[in-house]
Amino acid sequence: RAKKEGPGRVVVYEPHMHAEALNYLSLRGDLRQALQAGEFRLQYQPLVRLDTGEITGVEALIRWDSPVRGPVPPADFIPIAEESGLIVEIGQWVLETSAAQAAAWRQVRPELTLNVNVSGHQLMHPRFAADVTRALAVAGLPSSAMTLELTESVLMSDPQAAVASLAGLRELGVRLSIDDFGTGYSSLAYLRELPVDELKIDRAFIARAELTGEDLALVRTIVDLGHILGLRVVAEGIENAAQLDALRRLGCCYGQGYHLCRPTDPADLAGLLRRGSAARAA
Ligand code: C2E
Numbered sequence: 001r002a003k004k005e006g007p008g009r010v011v012v013y014e015p016h017m018h019a020e021a022l023n024y025l026s027l028r029g030d031l032r033q034a035l036q037a038g039e040f041r042l043q044y045q046p047l048v049r050l051d052t053g054e055i056t057g058v059e060a061l062i063r064w065d066s067p068v069r070g071p072v073p074p075a076d077f078i079p080i081a082e083e084s085g086l087i088v089e090i091g092q093w094v095l096e097t098s099a100a101q102a103a104a105w106r107q108v109r110p111e112l113t114l115n116v117n118v119s120g121h122q123l124m125h126p127r128f129a130a131d132v133t134r135a136l137a138v139a140g141l142p143s144s145a146m147t148l149e150l151t152e153s154v155l156m157s158d159p160q161a162a163v164a165s166l167a168g169l170r171e172l173g174v175r176l177s178i179d180d181f182g183t184g185y186s187s188l189a190y191l192r193e194l195p196v197d198e199l200k201i202d203r204a205f206i207a208r209a210e211l212t213g214e215d216l217a218l219v220r221t222i223v224d225l226g227h228i229l230g231l232r233v234v235a236e237g238i239e240n241a242a243q244l245d246a247l248r249r250l251g252c253c254y255g256q257g258y259h260l261c262r263p264t265d266p267a268d269l270a271g272l273l274r275r276g277s278a279a280r281a282a
Pocket residue numbers: 045060061062073074075078091094117118119149179180203236237238239256257258259263
């Protein structure tokens with residue numbers, strides 16, 4: 001353990017920091033290779049209408065199968081892609097790949113919509129709107145068929161800049177969604193100003209929706225809030241029939257979750273999309 005002391009500042013180096021820094025650098029290096037080596041792929045998780053079981057859309061979720069590390073979950077590499085700026089290129093690949101896939105599925109299901117996750121660095125990148133436009137044009141996907149998901153914490157980190165950027169995107173005709181709602185401390189006043197179309201209730205709230213009392217009341221309040229603001233409300237992380245029933249009773253219109261359908265490889269989703277409804281919800 002080494003200590004460096006100077007006037008007014010103390011820097012302490014712990015051995016574990018060294019290991020973390022090395023791991024960060026090595027992961028960043030591998031990530032840089034991954035795109036060119038074709039190690040990323042997308043799975044898609046259906047968005048389901050809770051009253052009918054109809055699949056109305058899909059959310060693209062990135063997967064990284066690293067030959068050296070094995071499968072790396074997005075929660076482990078998206079933050080590093082974000083810090084290093086690699087997310088701009090990776091995000092562009094996600095936009096292009098998912099838009100092409102959605103356009104193909106729309107030959108069978110013309111109303112199918114696509115949700116794409118967007119990180120903060122991507123949203124604030126000056127080229128982002130142009131990237132979205134290009135992905136839509138190349139795929140032949142109408143802009144109204146695409147919803148961009150931004151987390152509440154991204155929107156709250158620089159609210160003014162976020163509102164400006166969202167307004168520009170909305171002019172393209174794409175829809176906007178607040179992901180992981182309820183985890184990011186946005187104020188009601190700010191929520192009213194945001195030019196968004198959809199609110200996704202974070203699954204931390206849904207995990208408790210099968211319970212009664214306060215937990216259920218809290219979810220009801222979020223659903224009602226979304227509807228008052230004129231937003232489409234989607235419940236994330238529905239894992240069992242009790243949660244599904246509770247959400248239906250609360251009037252929540254849309255949902256996602258393992259109970260309805262897991263994130264799925266595109267080849268395996270084709271049949272389900274042709275049938276049109278998620279087995280569990282129908
Ligand atoms: P998210 O956008 O909130 O996506 C939902 C996450 O919950 C996904 O995890 C999904 O697999 C998982 N999930 C879905 N249903 C259930 C359920 O019933 N129970 C539980 N326990 N989990 C469920 P995943 O795929 O690991 O992605 C994690 C996060 O990584 C995403 O959260 C999103 O923030 C980010 N992410 C994924 N793909 C992309 C991408 O292409 N670009 C960016 N910027 N971020 C991405």
